[in-house]
Amino acid sequence: MTKETAMNFKAATLWGMIVVLFALVPVLASSPYQINLASHVLIWSLFAVSFNMLWGVTGMLSLGQALFYGLGAYSVGLLVNYLGSAWYLPGIGIGLLAAALLAFFLGLLVIRVGGVYFTMLTLAFGQLAWQITFKWYDFTGGDDGIQGIMPPGLLGNKTAYYYFLLVLVLVSIWILKRMAYSPFGLILRCVQQNPDRVRFLGRRVRRNQLRIYIISSFFSALAGSLMVGVDSSIHTDMLYWTTSGEVILMSVLGGINQFFGPFVGAVAIILIEDYVGAYTEYWSLIIGTIMLVMVLGFPKGLVGEARRLIMRFGRTETGR
């Protein structure tokens, strides 16, 4: 076996394992809660991975991705609420389109500045959207949100909906992974490490930044719209900046320089939150301590450190 086929084989096994593991959840689950939990894990993973395409790969720390996550959710929620559950799937499509368009126009504004200014601008626009949703009580339900949003037909079944979102999430993550390791992904990494060099090579920095901003926002919106069917409700928290903060935590915990880092981070945070929250109200203390330990002791994140261990003790094959 050549080295390349070996790598491909390894990647395929990894994917196979993830698919089988998540596909088996409804079969092995002893209660509908585990399906619910797995749905949360999958959706947050997609959100975190798409966010990390911006931050970990391209170096653009956005504090406003909740805007797109919420946009996806509110498109579905509002359409179903006002026009009926037949609008569930069209709602997802409209939300994605709206997110891509908004990201395009917003991107033209916010990408003009870099570093902390970019972060602050994304935060400002995110909070603006939150404020509007929060105050437009008659239309959005304000902080009461909207409840009882049910997907139509077969998707109304929790298990069917789980498989629906599983397919969409895995396909999206697969697309993002292909993108991360494509020539486009390489340019994005260059943009992060040395934007001047990118210009010297005849590539446009801002255009690539705008592209990835739109792509990341598109998949964030997909995550938001899928969440509606899991919780049957939407609320303004989905647009609040802490939601953007949560994906940052997930990325840091899993490792921002690893494609699957945010995925593992999302799994870990959701499970910790759930497990610790069930036994003590001091959950925030424990998550805080874990984050502190991770950042100080294991800055590469869970996936990064695991890879390091494998490289040290395992076979001497080089990982990516």
Next chain:
Amino acid sequence: MKKNVRVCLAIALLALMVMPMAIHAEEKVIRIGAMYPMTGRPGLYGIDSVAAAEMAMDEINGKGGVNGYKIDATFTDSKAKPAYAVRVATRYITEDKVHFLFGIVSSGVGLAVTEVSKQYKTIFIGTDHASTQLTVDKFQPYYFRVSNDTFSSMAAGALYLKELQAKKPWKTIAYIGPDYAYGHDQWNELRYNLDRFGVKHKVVGEYWPKLFEPDYNSYVTSLINDKPDILVTGFWGGDTVAFIKQAQAYGMFKKTLYFQPDAGGNYELMSAMGAELPAGLVLGARHYNNWPDTERNRNFVQSFFKRTGRYPTYAAEGAYAGVYAIAKAVEAVGNPDDTEALVKALSTLKIQLPEDPEGFTSYIDPETHQIMQMQAIGVTMPNNDFPPAKMMLGDWKVYKPEDIAPPAEYIKEKRK
């Protein structure tokens, strides 16, 4: 060396994960899955609710439980976040197999959880959130509330203002309340009730500061210019304290009557402001430590004090009432597993609570599943019986539940 540090950190991390493990295994148990915010600004409401619910459970279990069943509750911090509370509620129902969902302070969270209760056909006992939507527009048969809704507080408020007008004519009214659902609901419901009771009034100002606003100075100066006879406010918690302190500095309460019928009379305000709380403010709440002056209420307040070393805020009585309502329903049905029979028992429940004055028994309205209780409104005056408060309410006006509950046409209109 560095390696050792890492190993130690990793072990510490593992220990942290394993530490909170606890195993519940008991037979013949009524399982309650409770959710309250335990942190942040609404944290005190959650902490008092948990203490009171545990107190009620100890009292009931101490007497041998209900039909041989002990009551057991799990409490989880809802973080006041709807999405998280939905997840916890789902876990409670499907993993922990609870018989009752319980608690919730924020109406937004309550609305999300009532959806879960409906889907899984599990009874949800609301103990502190007040949005009328839960019992009217978004009513579902598995939901019951054992504390006031904002509508009743506001209807009682409107009646109070009507009586006041007869005695001491007032013309103008202004409102200031937090800019979110709770603030808007109160003002809409008060105006609805003023019109319903034929109280003539002119609105001279409406202000919507954000929730947790630290600085009310600009609002106070505007309000002083508006010269309302009555100033209605819709704050809760620290916002009430901040507003009263700042408005008092401008001498606002000399010419204008301060009126806060839903959450103003919470003991939290009296204990936070001590002697600084001005006399003559007209306030209402969902439970009072000094009204009604019955043995049941005195016992409740003193037992709570003995247990926690402080007097309860109104959230406590809601949680206490919730546990007793569950006990009473299970007693009638004989077991906690027959949900449909429990729904039936709860919808016709009559129960004596600390909040009931002599000769009155709280009951659940079968139409809305809202508890029907007497509502009192009082005026601040010196009283040192409940330190650190130096002022408490007195000079009570009491309203019957039939007069202040949402009228049939209101319910019909909203449920359309």
